[in-house]
Amino acid sequence: MSGDDSSFSFEISPELVAQFMVEALEQLQEAEATLLKLMQSPDDAAALQLVMQYIHTFKGNCGLLALSQLQQASHAVESLIIAVQDGEVESAPAVAASLETIDSLREGLNNFAQGGPGEVPDLDQVLAHLKKIQGISAPEAQDRKQQEAADSGEMVRAFMEASEQLRQESQRISSRALELTESIRLLMDSLPCDAASQVFQALSAALSACQDDASRQSFRPVIVGFCDKLDNFAFALLDGVAAWPDPAPDIDEISCLINKAAERQPQAAALAAPLAGIASAPAAEIRSEASAPAPQKPAAPAKETQSKAETRSESPAEVKPEAAAKARREIRVDVDKLDRLMNLVGELLISEIMVTHNPDLAGLNLPNFERASHRLRLITNELQDLAMAVRLVPISGVFRRMSRVIHDLKQRSGKEIRLELKGEDTEVDRSVIEILGDPLMHMLRNSADHGLETPEERRAAGKPEEGCIRLSAAQIGAEIVITLQDDGRGLSRSRILAKARQQALIEDEGTSMSDQDVWQLIFKPGFSTADTVTDISGRGVGMDVVRSNIDKVKGRIEIHSEAGKGASFVIRIPLSLSTIDGMLVKVGHVQYMIPLLLIRETLRPHPEQLNTRHDGQEFLRIRKEVLPVVRLHLCHGIEPRTQRLDEGIVIIINLFRGPICLFVDDIVSQMQTIVKPLAGQICNTPGISGFTILSDGQVALILDLEEVMQLTHKS
């Protein structure tokens, strides 16, 4: 076929390419997810249909940009899926091959994104593999097809071009649409495909019959549908098969439109009659002769064909309006705009507080003002919730990638792995999604590679051979909790310690370290316990990336492990990175904001509750607990109002390591605020995670208590 793309008159703008890339990747992702589903339930007809649709749209889009290699590969997948649908090919190998091809398609897309021509690596092999599975290996068929393909190369391009023009024309159907259908029909006439030619004959007849705009408008969906079919037709020509799939329903559709038009225009009615004749012609007549080499259903009597055509056309007809409705209700928005919106809402919230809590209003009795400001508050809160909700996306996209990762791991490692997903519809902030993908992938690989045993080992340990990894997400309070749990061998304390010593990450034997501290060692850069570096993991770059990425979204990782029973990793990420409910406290002249979520209670201690250890560490006895006291003024070197615990306030804070008593001077207030990052790295004080602006315009510091604790541990 001809590789000369310059004859396409269609202009390709950068915006179009960008949109194409986004959509194409999405289509591949969806197709991939559906194929993975098919791995589990190979007979899911609806899923097959979905894959078809995604691949088909993908192919069409590639056609628009004249990416012929991508087109060919996706076309081969499509025909394979159709063969599966028709029961000619078994589902499992076809799905596996399609999955592999999707990878190739991605690479082709990447090539295009990097300015290449969209080259699919080893296209010939890919195509041959797909064809082999489809069972088209007869060399004579291949030869014949290639020769025909060469002949029809020109034709295919002509069709593609015509269909593209017709598609554009369908926006405002005019007399030009008629010309186009006529020229397409003429092209068709030169092919041994009467069915297609008849369809377009009917269409051009119908178009010429309809003079008024209203009835022409009603043709729009039909014409667009025909354009798709025309594309298919052109692709079929590549395979040497000039077949129009079942023209009967198409002609029915056209005659139905003409009937409608006839109600307005009597002269069109005359045309409906011959059309009905075409529609009822026996199937054998309207089937193309050239379709013989293709794997096709045997010629059936008209009735059967029609009923089959109906059932076939039903499922896309059901799916499509839904998808179309959804597409219309969604728009793509630049993330920058969303960020700006969120910032502005934040500003609004601060300004609102600055107005309603203005110091000038202190002591005044203003009932009307109170009412108005209460209303303002409600609106700003709702606006804030909405602005945040806009940024939320379900985590399912990330989870789907994980099922793909497991699919590949299974094949490479030879282990039996089952991945259970839960809570896929949990919604998280966009920025979190972006950051979460890589860490989860690393952790999943680690669990599969280091955590899960080989089937033999598992059998010996009395476990089912199939290892199980559970990945779940849930919103708990103001946090998103993501849990990755495996039923493998669990973390080995002795091996981690040995490795840490070897890598000089610890100096002593580590016998005094708590399990939790030992587990945290695996997040150190360069740490890896795998004895051999495998293809999957073991390069020691995984877990520290995990840690740093999760730090970026202010998240934390907990590890729980039980030898022989498995390990679980719990990632906790604050729901929103931009607002916190906090308690404002004062130490000396510095005001701190403490996230309310961490606060258990506040109290003013009695002197008799206090004990001091020999090294000076103070403890408070609160009911039955003995909790360490952390003096914030010492951590940050501030002159406090008071040094005496019974003159200040103690805030009991739940930290990862357990509760602590934070000693501060006073509590100022409790409020919801916007977190402001500091522009630039100039004053990066440990223990301060950000800033917030108070109602009087003053800045307060947001405390990061985990970091404060690390600070006190060091000193």
Added chain:
Amino acid sequence: MPSNAKHPVEEEDDLDAQKDKYLTFHIASEDYGIAIVHVTEIIGMQRITQVPKTPPFIKGVINLRGKVIPVMDVRLRFRMPGRDYDERTCIIVVQHNDATVGLVVDTVSEVLDIPKGAIEACSTISRDQDNFVSGMGKVGDSIKMLIDVHRLLFDDTLEKMAAGQNA
């Protein structure tokens, strides 16, 4: 270099229009200049929130219309003795490499054209505070010391000093 001929194109191109222009300010008895491309705005003294555990020349942070930015006292940065702020004390807001920082100076003077030809490279008598000066601009009889903003904001000594403070 010849004096700037006024082409209309220059008016359009912001960067070109800002070329060779310096905002001059006064600290102790000397005049300094800072390339105008870095300067975002000049504001009066604001209430500064102190941030614990920062180097002494970081006075704290301010709320610049909803944006929190750190404020650096240039006197202290130059290791000169501090001075009480008065009504002539100004904060020059500069932007460099994504960082926005307020610089506290004694007074702001004016914007001057100092063409390249009038700038002499700094003689390298390496004392710490010379590190921040990239050249000497001659304007009439007077000398304006031109500040290297990058060194002022990001010099290693800053990190060293910060580390020293935190230890």
